[in-house]
Amino acid sequence: MNNSDFTPRDNFSSKFGIIAAAAGSAVGLGNIWKFPYVAGQNGGGAFLVVYLLFVVAIGLPVMLSEFSIGRRAQRNALGSFKKLAPGKPWYLVGVMGLAASFLILSFYSAVAGWTLEYVFRSVTGVFSGTKEQDFEYIFVSFISGTWRPLFWQLLFMALTAWIVMAGIKKGIEKYTKVLMPLLVIMIIILCIRSTTLPGAAEGLAFLFQPDFSALSTDAVLGALGQAFFSLSLGMGTLITYGSYIGKNNNLSTTVVQVSAADTIIAIMAGVAIFPAVFAFGIDPAEGPGLVFITLPNIFQQMAFGGFFELLFFVLLAVAALTSSISLLEVVVAYFIEELHMKRITATIFAAVMITILGVFCTLSFGVMSGVEIFGMIIFDLMDFTASNLLLPLGGFFIVAFVGWYLGSELSRREISNEGQLKVRYFPVFMFLVKFVAPFAITLVFIYGLGLLRI
Ligand code: TRP
Numbered sequence: 001m002n003n004s005d006f007t008p009r010d011n012f013s014s015k016f017g018i019i020a021a022a023a024g025s026a027v028g029l030g031n032i033w034k035f036p037y038v039a040g041q042n043g044g045g046a047f048l049v050v051y052l053l054f055v056v057a058i059g060l061p062v063m064l065s066e067f068s069i070g071r072r073a074q075r076n077a078l079g080s081f082k083k084l085a086p087g088k089p090w091y092l093v094g095v096m097g098l099a100a101s102f103l104i105l106s107f108y109s110a111v112a113g114w115t116l117e118y119v120f121r122s123v124t125g126v127f128s129g130t131k132e133q134d135f136e137y138i139f140v141s142f143i144s145g146t147w148r149p150l151f152w153q154l155l156f157m158a159l160t161a162w163i164v165m166a167g168i169k170k171g172i173e174k175y176t177k178v179l180m181p182l183l184v185i186m187i188i189i190l191c192i193r194s195t196t197l198p199g200a201a202e203g204l205a206f207l208f209q210p211d212f213s214a215l216s217t218d219a220v221l222g223a224l225g226q227a228f229f230s231l232s233l234g235m236g237t238l239i240t241y242g243s244y245i246g247k248n249n250n251l252s253t254t255v256v257q258v259s260a261a262d263t264i265i266a267i268m269a270g271v272a273i274f275p276a277v278f279a280f281g282i283d284p285a286e287g288p289g290l291v292f293i294t295l296p297n298i299f300q301q302m303a304f305g306g307f308f309e310l311l312f313f314v315l316l317a318v319a320a321l322t323s324s325i326s327l328l329e330v331v332v333a334y335f336i337e338e339l340h341m342k343r344i345t346a347t348i349f350a351a352v353m354i355t356i357l358g359v360f361c362t363l364s365f366g367v368m369s370g371v372e373i374f375g376m377i378i379f380d381l382m383d384f385t386a387s388n389l390l391l392p393l394g395g396f397f398i399v400a401f402v403g404w405y406l407g408s409e410l411s412r413r414e415i416s417n418e419g420q421l422k423v424r425y426f427p428v429f430m431f432l433v434k435f436v437a438p439f440a441i442t443l444v445f446i447y448g449l450g451l452l453r454i
Contacts, residue, residue: 018245019257020177021326025237026262027180028323029111030230032187032316033291035266036273038226040284043214044206044274047223048267050215054227055263058440061432062233062395063255065402068414070242071251072406076333077236080243085405093397096390097235098334103386104235105327106357107379109160112320113152113362114292115313117142122310130300135293136282143289144366153362154355156317160324161351164332165344180322183315184265190272190295190312193302200275206284207274221448224441225388231262234391234398237326240333251415252423272298288379328354357382388448396441403434 039047073080078094085091130138143149194200228234245251273291276298277284286293295312299305328350335346364371364378373381402411408430416423423429 015249015254016177018241018249018254019261020180021244022232022238022241022254022258023180023261024319024322025232025241025326026230026258026323027183027265028319029108029115029316030226030323031262031266032269032319033111033115033288035226035230036270037287037290038222039207039270040274040277040286040290042216042219042222043211044284045208045210046212046215047219048207048270049210050220050223051227052263054224054440055231055259057432058224058395058437059227059231059233060255060259061429061437062228062399063231063238063259064251064415064429065398065433066233066236066238067242067245067251067255068402068411069398069406070239071245071247072410072414073239074243076243076337077239077330078334079337080236080239081401085401090397090401090405093394093401094236094334096394096397097237098331100235100386100390100394101237101327101330102354102357103382103390104229105160105324105354107361107382108320108324108327109153109157109355109358110149110362110379111288112156112317112324113149113154114143115317115320116152116156117148118292118296119310119313119317122306122313125306130296135296136286136289139289139292143362144369146363146366149362149365150359153358156320156324157351157355157358159321160328161347163321163325164328164351165347179315179318182311183319184268186308186312186315187265187268187272189308190298191268194272194275194279194298197275197279197298197301199279203273203275203278204271206278207270217447221388221444224392224444224448225384228391228395229387230266231259232323232326234394235330236394237330239398240330241326248417248420250417250421252425392441392445396438399433399437403430403438 039051069080069084070077073083075083076094077097078091081088081090081094195204232238242251245254269291273294274284276282276294277286277290280294280297282290282294282297284290296309299309299312302308328347331350331354332343332346335341335350336343339346341349360368361379361382364380369377371378376384411430412423412426413419415421415426415429
């Protein structure tokens with residue numbers, strides 16, 4: 001990712017680096033842990049249709065907007081707004097992004113900790129011989145504990161901080177290029193095993209036959225939140241990454257490739273999960289435990305299941321790590337630039353604060369499960385506030401900024417690499433960022449939050 005690399009070969013490798021980094025951020029627990037359980041809670045097929053619609057009509061324009069803002073400004077999330085709109089309140093979008101990154105990483109690290117526990121269990125082989133109905137009990141008793149889940153969460157945050165501290169560029173890119181394709185192969189194997197289980201058809205029907213009568217307004221807001229969460233949008237992660245993208249990269253192509261990869265992996269996770277959910281009589285609306293209960297069941301039905309289980313959870317932990325790094329980096333970059341901290345101090349400071357918040361998320365499944373705010377335990381409250389409120393709101397202002405503040409001329413110059421690329425779709429993009437995306441987000445908000453009922 002060097003602006004001075006103009007030879008075609010270097011160009012190619014840097015292009016791959018950009019995609020690996022952005023896809024590394026996008027592909028994570030959101031695809032494999034969250035997508036199946038949110039789809040399961042919201043009726044399956046109809047949720048998937050709405051989700052895909054949001055990815056295309058809102059996700060793509062928001063992502064292209066974030067990349068454009070970052071590459072234009074060559075700054076971090078908050079600094080970009082300050083530079084492009086000096087003296088204007090637009091930087092508050094960056095402030096909101098920082099808040100979102102705190103909230104997301106606090107519950108993200110809790111779930112990432114669970115994956116580490118499952119890595120550990122695969123190594124020690126404690127699952128062998130477990131009966132179908134016991135996996136739920138095993139999962140629930142683990143997450144409702146105190147020290148064990150906290151230990152794994154702490155370890156995961158330490159890993160994240162350690163990598164961010166050391167500087168991510170080379171190491172992370174090198175790993176993701178190898179590990180992400182491996183993860184895809186693993187999911188394909190799981191899809192095959194799952195769809196060949198007796199009774200698999202019911203699960204596929206659940207995912208692919210939309211029943212729109214089951215679609216609630218909550219589900220529509222959930223689909224919007226999930227689209228933002230899964231694509232890493234709405235809080236400036238991709239503004240920061242955009243600032244590292246060379247001026248000769250075709251941003252629109254990158255956007256389409258990253259979004260397609262993210263969406264395909266989420267759907268494949270659904271194909272791996274739902275047939276097994278129905279085959280083993282698990283409730284599709286099970287919630288955050290869905291993959292942790294379903295997958296060990298599938299592994300038990302496979303030859304070399306223990307080995308595949310270990311491999312899968314290691315890869316899932318790595319996918320979570322490449323995402324958590326991008327979340328922490330947003331805060332760290334801000335601390336370095338605005339508060340003039342050293343990278344090491346900034347990383348430790350941010351990680352410690354997020355971990356403290358994260359402890360409450362983890363404990364909200366155990367000793368603090370009685371604490372409910374707006375009817376949600378702390379974990380769900382963090383997730384809901386960040387994913388369903390802050391991210392779409394951030395996305396609203398990001399597209400509005402590009403559509404109405406930067407305007408057509410500057411945006412066209414940025415996206416067409418100062419006129420070098422043909423951008424025939426540009427009027428469509430402008431129409432989406434000026435009208436469709438802001439309007440759609442507002443509408444989903446109003447209905448989803450119950451401000452208006454029909
Ligand atoms: N997209 C990641 C996932 O699906 C999580 C993530 C990383 C994220 N960076 C983000 C979510 C920024 C929202 C905003 O697991």
